[in-house]
Structures are given as C-alpha cells and as structure tokens.
Amino acid sequence: xxxxxxxxxxxxxxxxxxxxxxxxxxxxxxxxxxxxxxxxxxxxxxxxxxxxxxxxxxxxxxxxxxxxxxxxxxxxxxxxxxxxxxxxxxxxxxxxxxxxxxxxxxxxxxxxxxxxxxxxxxxxxxxxxxxxxxxxxxxxxxxxxxxxxxxxxxxxxxxxx
Amino acid sequence: xxxxxxxxxxxxxxxxxxxxxxxxxxxxxxxxxxxxxxxxxxxxxxxxxxxxxxxxxxxxxxxxxxxxxxxxxxxxxxxxxxxxxxxxxxxxxxxxxxxxxxxxxxxxxxxxxxxxxxxxxxxxxxxxxxxxxxxxxxxxxxxxxxxxxxxxxxxxxxxxx
DNA sequence: TATTTATCCTACTAATTTGGTCGGCTTTTG
DNA sequence: CAAAAGCCGACCAAATTAGTAGGATAAATA
Numbered sequence: 001x002x003x004x005x006x007x008x009x010x011x012x013x014x015x016x017x018x019x020x021x022x023x024x025x026x027x028x029x030x031x032x033x034x035x036x037x038x039x040x041x042x043x044x045x046x047x048x049x050x051x052x053x054x055x056x057x058x059x060x061x062x063x064x065x066x067x068x069x070x071x072x073x074x075x076x077x078x079x080x081x082x083x084x085x086x087x088x089x090x091x092x093x094x095x096x097x098x099x100x101x102x103x104x105x106x107x108x109x110x111x112x113x114x115x116x117x118x119x120x121x122x123x124x125x126x127x128x129x130x131x132x133x134x135x136x137x138x139x140x141x142x143x144x145x146x147x148x149x150x151x152x153x154x155x156x157x158x159x160x161x
Numbered sequence: 162x163x164x165x166x167x168x169x170x171x172x173x174x175x176x177x178x179x180x181x182x183x184x185x186x187x188x189x190x191x192x193x194x195x196x197x198x199x200x201x202x203x204x205x206x207x208x209x210x211x212x213x214x215x216x217x218x219x220x221x222x223x224x225x226x227x228x229x230x231x232x233x234x235x236x237x238x239x240x241x242x243x244x245x246x247x248x249x250x251x252x253x254x255x256x257x258x259x260x261x262x263x264x265x266x267x268x269x270x271x272x273x274x275x276x277x278x279x280x281x282x283x284x285x286x287x288x289x290x291x292x293x294x295x296x297x298x299x300x301x302x303x304x305x306x307x308x309x310x311x312x313x314x315x316x317x318x319x320x321x322x
Numbered sequence: 323t324a325t326t327t328a329t330c331c332t333a334c335t336a337a338t339t340t341g342g343t344c345g346g347c348t349t350t351t352g
Numbered sequence: 353c354a355a356a357a358g359c360c361g362a363c364c365a366a367a368t369t370a371g372t373a374g375g376a377t378a379a380a381t382a
Contacts, residue, residue, distance in 0.1 A: 001164040003250050003274075004340070012267045019375075027357065041342055060350025061356040076270070082223050089164050099197050102302070106173045108295045109237070109285070111162075116281050120274060134269040141263070165369070188328065202371055204330075211330095221379030222327040 001114075007085035009037050009130035010045050014079050018054065018071040018126040019139050025057075025064030034142045045083055072127035077118055087121065089113045162275070168246035170198050171206050175240050178216065179232040179287040180300050186218075186225030190225035193311070195303045206244055213243035238279055247283065250274040 016031050028046065032039040045064035046065060049055045056068045067074065080087055090110040091098050129135050177192050189207065193200040207226060210216045217229045228235065241248055251271040252259050259265035290296050 001162070002339090003162040006270065008252055008265075008267060009341095011270070014266060025357095026290055029336070029357080035266060038342060040344080044342090047359075057358060058350090059348080059356095059358050062351070063349085063357050065358090068310065072299060086168055089167055091169055101298055103295075103300075104173060105176055105196060105296060105299050105303070106169060107299075108293070109172070109290065113278070117274070117278060120277050124270070129217050129267075129270065132269070134264075135266060138264055138268075142266070163368090167369070170370095190328080194348095199371060201373080205371090208330075218329060219379090220327090220329050220377080223380070224328050224378090226329090 001087060001117075002085055003080070003087065004085070006045070006083050007080040009035075009041070010049065010083040011076055011079050012083075013037065013042060014049070014067070014074065015126055015129050015135070017065060017067050018074075018130050019135075021067060021071060022036040024060070027064035027068050030064070030146075034146055042137065048083050049079070052078070054079065054082055067126070070105065070127075071130060072125050074126045075122045076124045076126075076129075077122035080121065087114070087117055089117070162248060162250040162278075163246055164241070164248065165246065167206070167244050168241040170196075170202070171210065171244040172237055172240050173248075174203060174206065175210070175215065175228070175235065176287055176290050176296070178226060178228050179235075180296075181293050182228060182232060186223070186227050188225035188316065191225070191307075193309055209244050212238070213239070215240065215243055227285070231288075232291060233286050235283045235287045237281045237287075237290075238283035241282065248275065248278050250278070 012035050013031050016035055017026055020026050027040055028042045030035065046055060046057075050057055050065075054074060055065045057063070057065050077087065081149055086093075088094060090107060091104070092107070094111060094114070096103045096107060098107050121129050173196050174192050177196055178187055181187050189200055189203045192198065193203055207216060207218075211218060211226075212217060214229050216226045218224070218226050238248065249255060251268060252265070253268070255272060255275070257264045257268060259268050
C-alpha cells in the first residue's frame with residue numbers, strides 16, 4: 001500500500017476542478033498556481049485521470065479540464081486508483097498466495113485493513129469535500145492569493161516590465 | 162503513507178513470537194523458516210523492534226527473541242511504527258504546513274484518514290490475532306510443514322548425507 | 323578450552339518508485 | 353499566423369525496499 005503526493009495531488013487537483021465547476025474548462029496552469037503543483041507533473045496525472053474518464057479535456061486557448069461526471073458521483077478512492085496508487089494493504093493483492101501459494105499468517109488482517117480504508121475513501125465524494133468548511137476556508141484563501149498575483153502581474157504589464 | 166512488506170514482516174514475526182510464547186526464546190532462523198522471510202532481513206527488523214523495547218533477546222545457543230511485554234499489551238500500530246513505516250497519510254506529518262507554510266486543500270481529509278487507520282491498527286493486539294481462527298489455521302499448517310522438514314533433515318543426517 | 327549457535331553490526335547492492343524537468347508536437351482560438 | 357493550451361516521450365536525481373555478505377561478540381556445550 002502506498003499513499004504519497006501522487007495520490008494526494010490527484011485528489012487535490014480534482015477537488016480544485018469541483019470547486020470551479022460551471023466556470024468552463026480550468027487550465028492546468030491555474031491549478032498549478034493555486035495548488036502549488038508542478039505543471040508538467042499535473043500533465044502526467046491528468047493523462048491518467050483522462051484515461052479513466054474522470055475528466056474531459058478541451059484543447060486550444062481557453063481550454064482546460066472539466067469533471068466528466070457530477071462531483072457527487074466521483075469518490076476519493078477512484079481518483080487515487082486512477083493514478084495507480086494502490087490502496088490495498090495486502091502483499092498479494094488479495095489473492096491469498098502470499099506465502100508460497102498459500103495464505104500468510106497476517107493475510108486476513110491486511111484484508112480487513114484494506115476494506116476499512118476503501119470503505120472510508122469511497123464514502124467521500126468531491127461534492128462532500130466541496131461542502132466542508134475547512135475546504136471552503138482554504139479555497140477562499142487560495143482565490144485571494146491568485147487575485148493578488150494577477151493584479152501584481154497586471155501592474156508589471158501596464159508599466160511595461 | 163507506506164505499508165510494504167517491511168511492516169507486514171514485522172507484524173508477522175511478532176505474531177510468530179506471540180504464538181510460541183512460553184516455549185523460551187525463539188530463534189530468527191525458526192521464524193525465517195516458518196514465515197519465509199530472509200534471515201538477514203529479519204535481523205535488521207529485530208534490531209529496530211529491540212530498540213523500541215518490543216522484544217528482548219537472548220544470545221548464544223538456545224537463544225532467540227521473546228516478547229518484552231504481554232501479547233495483550235502490544236498492538237499492531239506500534240509494531241509497524243517500530244520499523245519506521247509511517248501510517249500517516251498527510252504529506253506534512255500533520256503539521257499543517259503542506260502548502261508553503263499553510264494547510265493544503267486536502268489536509269483535513271488526510272488527517273481523517275490517518276486517524277481512521279491508526280484507530281483500526283492500534284485497536285488490534287497480538288493477543289487478539291492469536292485468538293483468530295484464520296491465524297490458528299495458518300499457524301498449525303506452518304507447524305506441520307516445519308515438522309516435515311525436520312524429519313526429512315533427520316533422515317538426511319541419519320543416512321549420512 | 324574449542325566448537326557451535328545464535329545475536330549483533332556495518333556496508334553494499336539491484337531494482338523500483340517518486341516527483342519531477344525538458345523539449346517538442348498538435349489543436350484551437352482570435 | 354501567433355499564442356494558448358493540451359499531449360507525449362525521454363530523461364533524471366534521490367529515496368526506498370528487500371535483500372546479501374561478512375564478520376564480531378556472547379554464551380552454552382562437548
């Protein structure tokens with residue numbers, strides 16, 4: 001089992017899409033800036049999210065990504081799964097052939113743990129996250145930051161720098 | 162967060178000790194054979210388990226390892242922790258400085274998940290595992306295998322091979 | 323006392339994964 | 353046509369895993 005920045009980034013980026021739903025396609029450059037994730041790395045993650053039909057892309061200027069399903073129909077477990085992070089705690093992928101073809105001493109323990117984690121993560125949708133007050137707080141802070149930056153760059157442009 | 166063979170091996174080996182409690186020190190060679198874990202790798206894991214006072218060692222012939230506490234007082238979470246596997250799902254070790262000093266969009270989600278996993282794993286002791294019927298079944302299978310091997314090697318010794 | 327059994331300790335290693343970077347291509351809009 | 357975006361493949365440094373190898377030390381036994 002593994003849960004690293006890869007899966008966390010994927011969920012964060014998907015949540016960013018959910019938060020900006022209805023505003024047309026969102027560019028990876030925007031997500032990169034708001035969430036502090038490298039653009040090229042986001043591209044790799046979104047290639048996988050797209051292959052799993054979680055997002056749809058629009059190319060060309062003004063393009064970007066959108067959720068391919070209502071945010072209430074996308075749960076955290078599938079997002080993590082889409083970027084190949086394995087939320088399974090067994091060593092044998094639940095096959096039960098952990099010790100030379102047979103079940104190892106702790107196989108069932110890891111199965112139980114896997115169930116526990118999967119139940120938890122698949123019970124949370126992007127819509128649920130959007131409604132959380134901690135998410136709302138962070139999101140509005142990020143919006144403010146981005147607005148500041150845009151004003152700053154407007155000044156630079158206007159003054160010819 | 163990471164849960165690989167390292168943590169699984171540690172729990173399996175500790176459970177092996179719990180299953181053979183009262184029979185004096187158990188050698189790593191025995192555990193290695195029963196559980197199919199490399200001896201040198203076990204040595205490295207037990208160095209950590211010993212440093213965390215989970216086991217006590219007896220050197221010399223007939224030596225080995227024993228649980229340093231009653232099996233009902235050792236839970237799965239501490240065993241995994243002792244071998245440095247991190248069961249924390251956040252990227253910031255719960256510090257909340259995930260995004261340039263501030264909380265990232267999904268911080269609280271990963272905190273909740275971590276709590277979930279920790280509650281589950283710390284609620285299971287070695288004594289609980291010893292009582293499980295799936296563990297008993299695997300254990301008796303392993304005992305039988307080991308007895309077979311010992312007879313086979315006795316034959317080899319007796320016949321002078 | 324010599325041998326054997328076991329823990330203890332350090333160093334090395336191949337393979338894999340992570341979290342990227344870089345460069346260039348294609349599509350679409352203005 | 354230029355610019356903005358997605359798309360794609362190659363490459364990379366660092367870390368981690370799951371070991372191996374080789375020896376030192378301690379204790380029991382012959």
